Amino acid sequence: MEQFKEKPMYTYLMVLVICASAGLQGWMALFTNFAKEVVGVNGFQIGVAQAVREIPGFLTFLVMYVLLVMKEHRLSAWSVVLLGIGIGATGFFPTFPGLLMVTVIMSIGFHYFETTNKSLTVQYFDLKDAPVVFARLRGYGALANITVGSIVWFLSYFIPYQLNFLLLGIFISLAGIYMLSKNPVQEHGLPPQNKLVLRRKYWLYYVLNFLSGARRQIFIVFAVFLLVEKYRLSVSTIAGIYVLNYILTYLTNRYISRAINVYGERVVLSLESASLFVLFLGYAFIENAWVAVILYVLDSIFFNFAIGLNTYLQKTADPGDLAQSTAIGFTINHISAVVIPLVGGSLWLLNWKLPFLIGACLTVISLYFTQKIRTQTR
Template structure:
């Protein structure tokens, strides 16, 4: 059944809203991740230093995640989530049309701002709309959906890389993501009866371990998806077909 039935007691409108936007942003981001390195090496002919610059700038939107707070003062969270999904899709879709360093930086920043801002708002909406009993269940379903979306993106690239150019593959996965963002803009899944959410940054010393693990998770991701993947493609000549297999596994 698509989408899966929400857990008992979960708000069905917000659940369905987050379900489709999670699927869309996962397809867009994972599609970009799968295609980018081979595209950068084979089409844009970026050096290791160029790739390092692009991937470093890709993390800037994550560091600027606190900017979501002033945005939420003038815009509803579900609107921000939909616009973020749209930005992720547009950044991904446009990447294949500009095989050179500076355009790639711009499209990467657009995609990254969308993805990171969606992740921030997604977590906020989860905690706001689902109680302590249903939040882990909804979160688990959405995590499973994200894994399924990543697998679907890998299967798509694996199946189409033999006959579709990078431009078309970026465009397809990006357009699917952008369409979910447009769809999200047409809906209002909010519940007016919920208490107004606090819109300020909170840091607590007792969460230091969580902060540290999050930092290490980011470092691990950079080592694997940036350095190791570029090495495999540039030095060992892994094709995008082989990269898709690697990500499927």
């Protein structure tokens, strides 16, 4: 009967997820238009900016060393504070080098929070509850994104980018500072682990994370840039699309968690790969603005199927390996996340369809490896 709600860690993570999700969503809703209209970037530069944004994700293995001097739940809260600082500063640096600098600050906060968030979830919630908790937290994040997306959409008509970024950043940082006063830690039976774990038996989890990171970047970077550059959608329209995305995320996440519990990770992740293959081909060959918007909305729904990777690890890894393996998986996910924007940005200058065709190929490879998933209770 959802007894996991009684755990202090659930409430703690819920608040931080809401803050981090709202911060990233507000930043994303403003970033592409800000980069295009104020900074004046081209397709290659947007790829560089997004690659730089993912470098902190590639370095998330360093979390294990930070945890030598800081509790994991406190690192989560401090990460949200840093996320807010990076967001709030964005509008004050309307040059390409400045944009890269504040993007790195924001990204360190977000990626370190995401690593600790996933790690704490798989440590504090059992095999049956974890998919539900992941889905619920994403649902709460979606509600926060709906709210902040609506606010950004409204304020974009009245205030400049600089003030939009600043107000959002201040709110996120203050919320993170408040959560530093909370202590949700309970004994969960696992000794603290502060060493890296890279084991052969988790090879499939690593491969799937690598492919997931590559596909995710095509969605995050080039799908939205397609809407802004090719189809000339305004910042208010982009914000409205994000709001619609997160309404659907909130409504569908509960069914995703149920599907994982009933059908397993292999079925859910196979459906994700097959669907994204069709969507990427649609981006490349159907040149209609509103069809592209529909594809983007569907893309955002299937994006949430990736929680199956976290529950797959939880079902197959040794309990003492969970925190470290989560950090390693997040790092591997971001190896491709650093490379794809750079390669895709270069290819965009040749032909804007090429990044999406590469994405379609990656989904086929991912579908092949997904068939090797075998999950069972430890």
